[in-house]
Amino acid sequence: MSGVSPACSPVRPLWPPLVAGLVLGLVLILTFVLVGNGVGASGTFASIAAWLGFQVAPAATQSNGYLGPMVAHGANPFASWIVVEVVGVAIGALLAAVSAGRFKIKVDVGAGKIGVMPRLLLALIGGVLAGLGSRFAAGCTSGVGLSGTAMLGMAGFIFLIVFFVVGLGVSALMRRVW
Amino acid sequence: MDYGVAGTALASGILFGYVLEQAGFGSPCKLTAQFRLTDWSVFKVMFTAILVASLGILLLQSGNYFGSSGFFVPTTFFWATAVGAALIGAGFAIGGYCPGTSVVGFVSGRIDGLVFMLGMVLGILGFASIYTAPITQSILHTAQISAKTLPQWLGVSPWIVWAGMVVVAVAGFLLGRMMEQRSHGVLTADDIVESVDPTSDSAHQGRAVPSNLGAGSVS
Numbered sequence: 001m002s003g004v005s006p007a008c009s010p011v012r013p014l015w016p017p018l019v020a021g022l023v024l025g026l027v028l029i030l031t032f033v034l035v036g037n038g039v040g041a042s043g044t045f046a047s048i049a050a051w052l053g054f055q056v057a058p059a060a061t062q063s064n065g066y067l068g069p070m071v072a073h074g075a076n077p078f079a080s081w082i083v084v085e086v087v088g089v090a091i092g093a094l095l096a097a098v099s100a101g102r103f104k105i106k107v108d109v110g111a112g113k114i115g116v117m118p119r120l121l122l123a124l125i126g127g128v129l130a131g132l133g134s135r136f137a138a139g140c141t142s143g144v145g146l147s148g149t150a151m152l153g154m155a156g157f158i159f160l161i162v163f164f165v166v167g168l169g170v171s172a173l174m175r176r177v178w
Numbered sequence: 179m180d181y182g183v184a185g186t187a188l189a190s191g192i193l194f195g196y197v198l199e200q201a202g203f204g205s206p207c208k209l210t211a212q213f214r215l216t217d218w219s220v221f222k223v224m225f226t227a228i229l230v231a232s233l234g235i236l237l238l239q240s241g242n243y244f245g246s247s248g249f250f251v252p253t254t255f256f257w258a259t260a261v262g263a264a265l266i267g268a269g270f271a272i273g274g275y276c277p278g279t280s281v282v283g284f285v286s287g288r289i290d291g292l293v294f295m296l297g298m299v300l301g302i303l304g305f306a307s308i309y310t311a312p313i314t315q316s317i318l319h320t321a322q323i324s325a326k327t328l329p330q331w332l333g334v335s336p337w338i339v340w341a342g343m344v345v346v347a348v349a350g351f352l353l354g355r356m357m358e359q360r361s362h363g364v365l366t367a368d369d370i371v372e373s374v375d376p377t378s379d380s381a382h383q384g385r386a387v388p389s390n391l392g393a394g395s396v397s
Contacts, residue, residue, distance in 0.1 A: 011367045017219045020201035021226020027197060028231035031190040037250035039194045041278035049302035066309040079179050081187045088191020090285045096199035097286035102371050105287040110207045111375030123290040126273015127297020129265045134277055135305040137262020141276040148252060150231035152327045152339055155254040159263040166267035171213030174271050
């Protein structure tokens with residue numbers, strides 16, 4: 001692959017899946033022991049939505065049944081455990097990508113079956129669906145799928161089964177696109 | 179929020195993000211290859227993590243160490259979880275990420291990860307705008323499952339459920355390994371940085387020994 005890789009630092013191999021899974025499981029146990037809950041992600045984007053809504057339309061946001069409580073009485077929507085945790089996720093992933101030579105600015109179009117703009121449009125649509133879904137499920141693949149199932153919670157199992165079945169089905173439709 | 183709480187949040191997040199990137203989960207190609215059944219890394223990493231974490235938590239709970247009997251388990255409303263999981267599964271197949279991995283994708287340089295994050299904020303604003311609608315409220319609050327955990331629901335020991343999960347995991351690992359070898363589809367670090375699809379013929383030209391076989395034999 002040396003003919004393809006740029007002259008900068010060589011790309012280090014990924015961790016084997018079972019090693020990554022073992023370490024991830026230990027991180028999850030540590031998080032439960034330290035704070036009593038598991039890891040998550042999507043709650044942070046709810047905080048961003050509440051903050052953004054408050055900047056653009058303060059009255060409408062405060063009176064909104066869902067976003068209102070996050071900005072009530074001058075509350076800072078970013079002062080929550082999950083927001084700081086996701087800042088940590090960004091720092092940790094950046095450290096890993098840079099140290100392993102895998103940091104590269106690009107629009108990831110896969111093997112190039114799809115153009116840049118269509119890819120960004122799909123990313124936007126996917127994000128909208130995931131954002132909407134994360135509020136129905138009160139969490140995402142991390143918070144409900146991973147942390148919930150680690151506690152043998154009902155929601156975790158239901159989440160993982162539906163997530164995989166729908167993902168498989170929609171992916172079969174998307175196969176021609178990218 | 180005091181400094182101690184912020185410190186644990188930051189530390190957990192850094193470790194979580196570090197592992198996700200090392201697993202290759204910043205790459206939408208590697209993530210969606212799970213649903214194409216050509217790269218089973220998502221299944222392997224998630225199931226291994228769940229088995230390790232649930233084993234550790236069950237052992238801690240046997241003596242209520244670290245207050246483990248009070249660890250957070252959400253109350254389940256069937257339709258809320260199912261509708262949410264369906265939307266997140268569809269969003270994953272279409273957009274290439276889930277919420278956490280879009281952050282990993284973005285900080286490893288992917289603009290599409292940032293766009294996915296922007297989409298999530300829009301989706302949540304959309305949810306807020308339909309929050310009080312009767313259909314939303316009925317999805318969120320009907321079909322509550324009184325049992326919090328699967329062992330409670332089945333009325334069996336958590337260890338039986340854990341053993342059942344081991345059986346499912348082993349079956350999945352074997353099936354996944356077989357399908358990965360058939361498709362030569364495991365994405366390596368080089369593939370995800372250079373955007374190469376290992377399942378296409380052109381990707382194999384000039385590669386004397388397919389490196390994905392090496393990765394497959396380790397796992």
